[in-house]
Amino acid sequence: MSNLKELGLMQGPLLIYGGPYSNYAATKAIRSISERLDIPSTHVICTGDLVAYCAEPEQTVDLIRNWGCHVVMGNCEESLAVNAEDCGCGFDENSSCSLLSAEWYRYSRSHTSESHKRWMAVLPRQISFEHSGKRFLVVHGSTNSINEFVFHSSDHEYKNLQLRQNAVDVIIGGHCGIPFGQQLEQGAWLNAGVIGMPANDGTQTGWYMLISPAQGEIKISWHRLEYDFENTVKAMEELELCRPYSQCLSNGLWPSIDILPEEEADQTGQRLHPEPIMIR
Numbered sequence: 001m002s003n004l005k006e007l008g009l010m011q012g013p014l015l016i017y018g019g020p021y022s023n024y025a026a027t028k029a030i031r032s033i034s035e036r037l038d039i040p041s042t043h044v045i046c047t048g049d050l051v052a053y054c055a056e057p058e059q060t061v062d063l064i065r066n067w068g069c070h071v072v073m074g075n076c077e078e079s080l081a082v083n084a085e086d087c088g089c090g091f092d093e094n095s096s097c098s099l100l101s102a103e104w105y106r107y108s109r110s111h112t113s114e115s116h117k118r119w120m121a122v123l124p125r126q127i128s129f130e131h132s133g134k135r136f137l138v139v140h141g142s143t144n145s146i147n148e149f150v151f152h153s154s155d156h157e158y159k160n161l162q163l164r165q166n167a168v169d170v171i172i173g174g175h176c177g178i179p180f181g182q183q184l185e186q187g188a189w190l191n192a193g194v195i196g197m198p199a200n201d202g203t204q205t206g207w208y209m210l211i212s213p214a215q216g217e218i219k220i221s222w223h224r225l226e227y228d229f230e231n232t233v234k235a236m237e238e239l240e241l242c243r244p245y246s247q248c249l250s251n252g253l254w255p256s257i258d259i260l261p262e263e264e265a266d267q268t269g270q271r272l273h274p275e276p277i278m279i280r
């Protein structure tokens with residue numbers, strides 16, 4: 001995987017978020033959070049998938065482009081940029097996720113402007129930076145594949161290998177939709193979670209992650225994003241778009257858990273409490 005954007009030496013707090021998923025209300029909310037925290041757009045990174053399940057792709061991308069935060073290309077951007085036939089999520093054929101994606105992807109493809117698609121085509125596939133003496137690498141799926149699902153329960157040795165092969169201390173991924181962080185032998189693997197859909201924990205909120213310097217160490221913390229989800233549901237219902245996903249916005253449960261490994265599937269409906277971690 002190439003197309004790397006190097007941000008160089010970063011200082012101060014960073015806000016990381018993923019998966020806006022055409023959820024305009026959630027995207028407005030995360031921008032408000034960054035302003036409240038006084039974190040400039042130069043210190044905000046989105047891990048991709050701007051356009052997916054919800055009803056307002058054009059408005060969501062407008063907002064993110066006007067905001068000017070950094071964006072890593074997600075599989076949705078990769079697919080839309082070339083008007084591909086499907087979202088490129090990597091769902092198994094005939095799985096529930098694959099069948100449901102046909103509807104939202106078709107809508108997204110026809111309601112995203114050519115200007116936004118051209119912008120998506122040139123997004124970086126990786127973003128790197130240094131903070132407090134640690135090397136960070138931000139990707140969408142994994143360092144090997146834009147649509148690889150990497151969860152907390154995914155193989156530790158595989159994560160260690162990617163940290164070692166890329167000579168970084170921390171990898172931040174997106175794509176899988178559930179926030180987590182873990183320290184491994186070779187470094188740390190983090191996922192900010194997503195703002196545009198709940199995390200399958202039975203609550204309506206999205207998630208974002210803060211990277212905060214703390215006396216020579218780095219504190220990583222996860223936070224719930226409260227937003228006006230009823231507006232997002234209403235926009236979908238007016239179009240009769242993807243009812244299983246508009247229901248998910250209200251009940252906090254994914255319409256299908258086909259993609260989840262056993263550990264994450266067992267946590268369905270259980271409220272998440274990701275604890276902060278310190279990187280030394």
Ligand SMILES: [Fe+2]
Pocket residue numbers: 049074075076089140147174175176
């Ligand atoms: Fe994705």
